[in-house]
Amino acid sequence: MGQFTEDRYVMQSRLDRIAEARRWATQQARAAGFDEDGVSAIELALAEALANVIEHGYQGDENQEIRLTLRIDDEKLTLTIRDFGQKFDPQSYSPPDLSNPSEGGYGVFLIHQLMDEVIYDTSLPQGMKLTLVRYRTPRGD
Amino acid sequence: MEIHVERDNTIAVVAVSGDVDAGTAPQLRQQFDELLGDGEQNFVIDLSGVAFMDSSGLATLVQLFKRVRIGHGDVRLCGLQPEVRRIFELTRLDRVFDVFPSRQEAVASYH
Known part of the structure; x- marks a missing residue:
């Protein structure tokens, strides 16, 4: 593993x-050389994840805390989102029926579409940690 | 986010600028509610000033679409920037909404 940068950000649970x-x-993704496609994917995935934490994890409580970590190395960007609210059960998720327009349910779907890895850690005593990974070059699955 | 509404005969033209996200989408939804309350059924939503939209924005547009379809109205979009176009493509909502390059073309499509 080569060099990496890591930065932390703490925010209040407000939309x-x-x-x-x-x-x-x-700003950090762009400065680290990610192309605009990658930057906009990271931006949208983060927005969806944070909205889920605030609306569902914290159920709209605006006085809670969300801790973000952004780590960038030669290969990828790794974003972790730590909250202390209600846990999301990844098993309960089913992707939306794209043939039938819906008034909701696209958020988690978009996160999975935009990021190369999506990891839910629900083993923590309180809240959960979501890890989102985007590689610099598209992965050949 | 800013919203400007103009009327072109029987068409409500709604120009949105800024970010449409979970924080601002309720404001857009409220504007749509008011227009629907005024009896508007045919909409052109000009998104040329929107560089960022999340699923809250999508949900707001789908909700408007479903409501006007009951009265055989329509919601037509124009001016999608690349980042916004991508979210429509990923969710296949680009197949639900008629999307036009310009506001003029979207308005003309009603005539």
């Missing part, structure tokens, strides 16, 4: 704070 967190992540 109107998501834009600032997006800027924090995209």
Whole structure:
């Protein structure tokens, strides 16, 4: 493993704070040489993940804390989102029926579409940690 | 986010600028509610000023679409920037909404 940078960001669980967190992540991704396709994917995935934490994990409670970590190395960008709210059960998730337009349910689907790896750690005593990974070059699965 | 509404005969033209995300989408939904309350059924949503939209924005547009379809109205979009176009393509909502390059073309499509 070569060099890496790591930065941390703590935010209040408010929907109107998501834009600032997006800027924090995209500025670093762009500075680290990610192309615009990658930067916009990271931005959207982060926005969806944070909205889920605030609306579902914290059920709209605006006085809670979300801790973000952004690590960038030669190969990939790794974003972790730690919250202390209700856990999301990944097993309960089913992708939306794209042939039938829906008024909701696209958030988690988009995260999986945009990121190369999505890892839910629900083993923590309180809350959970979501890890999102985006590689610099598309992965040949 | 800013919203400007103009009326072109029987068409409500809604120009949105700024970010449409979970924080701002409720404001857009409220604007749509008011227009629907005024009896508007045919919409052109000009997104040329929107560089970022998340699933809250999508949900707001789908909700409007479903409501106007009951009265045989329509929601037509224009001016999608690449980042916004991608979210429509990923969710295949680009097949649900008629999307036009310009506002003029979207408005003209109703005539």
